[in-house]
Amino acid sequence: EKGTYPHYMLKEIDEQPLVMRKIIQKYQNDNGELTIDQEIITAMNEADRIYIIAAGTSYHAGLVGKQFIEKLAKIPVEVHISSEFGYNMPMLSEKPLFIFITQSGETADSRAVLVQVKEMGYKAITITNVQGSTLSREADYTLLLHAGPEIAVASTKAYTAQLAVLVILAEVTAKSRGMEPNFNLVRELGIIANAMEVLCDEKEEFESIAREFLTVTRNAFFIGRGIDFYVGLEGALKLKEISYIQAEGFAGGELKHGTIALIEEGTPVIAIATQEIVNLGIRGNVKEVVARGANPCIISMKGLEFEGDTFIIPEVHELLTPLVSVLPLQLISYYAALHRDCDVDKPRNLAKSVTVE
Numbered sequence: 001e002k003g004t005y006p007h008y009m010l011k012e013i014d015e016q017p018l019v020m021r022k023i024i025q026k027y028q029n030d031n032g033e034l035t036i037d038q039e040i041i042t043a044m045n046e047a048d049r050i051y052i053i054a055a056g057t058s059y060h061a062g063l064v065g066k067q068f069i070e071k072l073a074k075i076p077v078e079v080h081i082s083s084e085f086g087y088n089m090p091m092l093s094e095k096p097l098f099i100f101i102t103q104s105g106e107t108a109d110s111r112a113v114l115v116q117v118k119e120m121g122y123k124a125i126t127i128t129n130v131q132g133s134t135l136s137r138e139a140d141y142t143l144l145l146h147a148g149p150e151i152a153v154a155s156t157k158a159y160t161a162q163l164a165v166l167v168i169l170a171e172v173t174a175k176s177r178g179m180e181p182n183f184n185l186v187r188e189l190g191i192i193a194n195a196m197e198v199l200c201d202e203k204e205e206f207e208s209i210a211r212e213f214l215t216v217t218r219n220a221f222f223i224g225r226g227i228d229f230y231v232g233l234e235g236a237l238k239l240k241e242i243s244y245i246q247a248e249g250f251a252g253g254e255l256k257h258g259t260i261a262l263i264e265e266g267t268p269v270i271a272i273a274t275q276e277i278v279n280l281g282i283r284g285n286v287k288e289v290v291a292r293g294a295n296p297c298i299i300s301m302k303g304l305e306f307e308g309d310t311f312i313i314p315e316v317h318e319l320l321t322p323l324v325s326v327l328p329l330q331l332i333s334y335y336a337a338l339h340r341d342c343d344v345d346k347p348r349n350l351a352k353s354v355t356v357e
């Protein structure tokens with residue numbers, strides 16, 4: 001039930017801090033340590049390469065998940081769009097492990113890949129929000145998101161839950177390999193939950209950003225470098241699916257290779273700048289688009305901000321910023337759709353789970 005909320009999407013955005021705390025609790029043992037079924041950790045450790053398969057928002061979570069697994073557990077990861085896997089099948093390693101990320105657990109494109117790799121005799125983990133769903137039943141192992149039902153077509157809390165489960169999987173695997181802990185993840189995820197709460201309390205700010213940047217535009221661009229680039233892809237998808245604004249997410253450095261031709265007077269460019277090593281690079285890109293008339297909206301992180309930035313998210317661990325920097329993008333998309341009189345929870349042409357290939 002959406003209770004006092006005008007839309008499920010807004011309710012589900014607001015639930016994200018609670019979901020974070022629930023995930024911490026569900027994945028903690030009696031000693032307060034994060035744990036994952038030993039069988040799953042063994043499968044991770046036996047693999048020489050991990051193949052993440054997913055669609056849409058779940059694919060975007062996979063792109064970030066690759067960074068978590070490679071940086072923390074040091075296992076190579078490839079991320080594939082499920083509908084492409086059959087045609088562009090990568091050369092598989094000797095001991096592949098497949099991870100399917102799917103909120104609904106019913107996405108036909110992803111299931112087709114699962115059927116195919118099971119036939120080939122490989123092991124698969126499904127990360128899903130729905131216990132007993134098709135992909136959960138047909139995989140060897142399941143990791144649950146514990147996000148509660150997601151009703152709005154646009155995925156919000158499932159995305160951040162997917163990231164949280166992926167980072168727990170990565171860190172628990174790292175620990176099992178005798179690696180030094182990279183951080184106190186329970187603590188860091190608690191900090192994330194608090195930061196999410198701060199952002200959920202600033203809705204008016206996002207409403208006014210949406211009004212200023214997106215009420216009358218035809219298109220919008222999301223740019224980022226490093227992990228911020230992946231968050232930009234998700235921001236663009238959110239915006240286009242519910243507000244019908246043509247939106248594109250791309251790597252800041254790619255601007256000059258073509259896309260900059262589209263920038264004209266007033267084009268909104270939303271830059272995500274939460275990573276120290278790319279901070280100056282992305283700001284250089286903002287200068288380039290501003291020189292061509294763009295209307296820039298800069299989302300940065302405390303400690304890395306410059307004067308004139310549009311919105312500053314609270315400071316969280318640098319690897320985990322996508323869990324937080326996506327909230328402004330979700331909220332801006334929500335208000336953009338609202339200002340443009342769109343049906344937020346049920347956008348045209350879309351269904352919550354895509355059960356056809």
Ligand code: F6R
Binds near residue numbers: 057105238353354
């Ligand atoms: C976007 C969205 C879709 C889904 C995609 C995969 O907001 O909801 O892009 O992410 O259809 O769905 P699942 O995760 O259920 O496999």
